Amino acid sequence: xxxxxxxxxxxxxxxxxxxxxxxxxxxxxxxxxxxxxxxxxxxxxxxxxxxxxxxxxxxxxxxxxxxxxxxxxxxxxxxxxxxxxxxxxxxxxxxxxxxxxxxxxxxxxxxxxxxxxxxxxxxxxxxxxxxxxxxxxxxxxxxxxxxxxxxxxxxxxxxxxxxxxxxxxxxxxxxxxxxxxxxxxxxxxxxxxxxxxxxx
Amino acid sequence: xxxxxxxxxxxxxxxxxxxxxxxxxxxxxxxxxxxxxxxxxxxxxxxxxxxxxxxxxxxxxxxxxxxxxxxxxxxxxxxxxxxxxxxxxxxxxxxxxxxxxxxxxxxxxxxxxxxxxxxxxxxxxxxxxxxxxxxxxxxxxxxxxxxxxxxxxxxxxxxxxxxxxxxxxxxxxxxxxxxxxxxxxxxxxxxxxxxxxxxxxxxxxxxxxxxxxxxxxxxxxxxxxxxxxxxxxxxxxxxxxxxxxxxxxxx
Numbered sequence: 001x002x003x004x005x006x007x008x009x010x011x012x013x014x015x016x017x018x019x020x021x022x023x024x025x026x027x028x029x030x031x032x033x034x035x036x037x038x039x040x041x042x043x044x045x046x047x048x049x050x051x052x053x054x055x056x057x058x059x060x061x062x063x064x065x066x067x068x069x070x071x072x073x074x075x076x077x078x079x080x081x082x083x084x085x086x087x088x089x090x091x092x093x094x095x096x097x098x099x100x101x102x103x104x105x106x107x108x109x110x111x112x113x114x115x116x117x118x119x120x121x122x123x124x125x126x127x128x129x130x131x132x133x134x135x136x137x138x139x140x141x142x143x144x145x146x147x148x149x150x151x152x153x154x155x156x157x158x159x160x161x162x163x164x165x166x167x168x169x170x171x172x173x174x175x176x177x178x179x180x181x182x183x184x185x186x187x188x189x190x191x192x193x194x195x196x197x198x199x200x
Numbered sequence: 201x202x203x204x205x206x207x208x209x210x211x212x213x214x215x216x217x218x219x220x221x222x223x224x225x226x227x228x229x230x231x232x233x234x235x236x237x238x239x240x241x242x243x244x245x246x247x248x249x250x251x252x253x254x255x256x257x258x259x260x261x262x263x264x265x266x267x268x269x270x271x272x273x274x275x276x277x278x279x280x281x282x283x284x285x286x287x288x289x290x291x292x293x294x295x296x297x298x299x300x301x302x303x304x305x306x307x308x309x310x311x312x313x314x315x316x317x318x319x320x321x322x323x324x325x326x327x328x329x330x331x332x333x334x335x336x337x338x339x340x341x342x343x344x345x346x347x348x349x350x351x352x353x354x355x356x357x358x359x360x361x362x363x364x365x366x367x368x369x370x371x372x373x374x375x376x377x378x379x380x381x382x383x384x385x386x387x388x389x390x391x392x393x394x395x396x397x398x399x400x401x402x403x404x405x406x407x408x409x410x411x412x413x414x415x416x417x418x419x420x421x422x423x424x425x426x427x428x429x430x431x432x433x434x435x436x437x438x439x440x441x442x443x444x445x446x447x448x449x450x451x
Binding site: 045166186193 | 244
């Protein structure tokens with residue numbers, strides 16, 4: 001009797017635990033996606049871009065959608081990022097604890113094939129949600145991501161690279177350059193003309 | 201045999217002819233050069249204003265032009281989409297992590313969605329337009345907000361940048377203690393300057409932040425190129441760090 005009771009309670013316990021896991025898996029939230037991104041080795045500026053996008057488009061995503069995103073991120077992280085991070089920083093490296101500089105090292109080290117696979121996974125995930133994602137690899141350390149949603153709105157992500165914008169005065173157009181050259185040449189010409197006039 | 205006097209007089213005649221030619225050339229060219237000089241100065245002085253007014257001129261002289269304010273155009277946004285509103289949990293300032301829920305109207309990339317004012321006349325920042333997004337065309341129109349930074353009014357780090365020869369030209373005049381105000385359609389957010397710093401352009405410690413940090417990061421950063429007081433590109437950035445003073449939401 002005791003044995004039967006034990007086996008029944010063990011089965012019931014296992015069933016309850018399994019049910020809880022199923023319930024939690026489909027009750028994923030945008031916060032879970034953000035956590036998953038961080039744990040997959042996504043740089044902090046892209047994690048916050050992702051958070052912003054999810055917050056502003058919350059009405060478009062369900063728990064099942066968030067589940068999908070969590071899985072896609074976790075798979076990418078485990079397959080492409082973790083092995084390289086382990087090689088560079090030691091076995092079992094916690095990707096969430098790496099700095100952006102360390103993550104850039106990982107992305108540079110992982111090779112073109114892996115980077116392309118990650119970019120392809122991003123594009124495929126976007127397609128699943130009716131969103132066009134364009135990933136441009138500017139250099140091996142510097143990516144740019146552009147997202148066009150199903151309503152045709154464009155969202156341009158920041159580069160993985162430098163981060164701070166070039167906010168100096170460099171906006172000389174062709175017209176302004178021509179004006180400066182004309183000014184310089186005409187001033188020179190007038191000087192020569194005045195000199196010649198004196199000689200005459 | 202050519203006499204010395206003949207030689208001298210012929211050389212004088214040559215000189216006279218040359219001087220006459222030079223004199224004519226100078227007389228003809230000088231006014232043209234002066235005109236070119238004046239036109240180039242006028243072009244340099246009025247070029248930027250001309251570009252600004254071009255949009256309005258196109259509307260005034262084009263029968264088929266739509267009557268809309270060209271400065272409000274957002275090429276990144278589908279004109280028919282509705283505003284994105286949502287409730288967000290925000291940290292109450294000076295409250296030991298107490299949170300409340302308030303409504304935010306999320307901007308689309310390229311939207312002008314806030315006005316920035318610094319309560320210091322020498323900073324020269326009064327109701328300057330703030331755009332969501334940081335592409336070069338937006339930088340030319342006003343202050344930009346990189347989309348890795350927190351939405352204004354949400355908990356997080358708001359990061360604003362502008363050119364050092366336009367909207368943030370007098371940013372170096374900001375002082376610790378100055379009030380900085382951001383106004384949006386959904387609220388008014390007040391900050392106080394706590395520190396200014398110059399860092400290399402590759403240092404992102406004041407730009408990026410951990411959105412999962414506990415306690416959460418909640419501040420405002422203004423920055424521009426720093427060339428030791430001169431305009432121009434630079435590999436240094438001037439940062440103005442501000443703490444939250446108050447957040448007033450309409451809903």
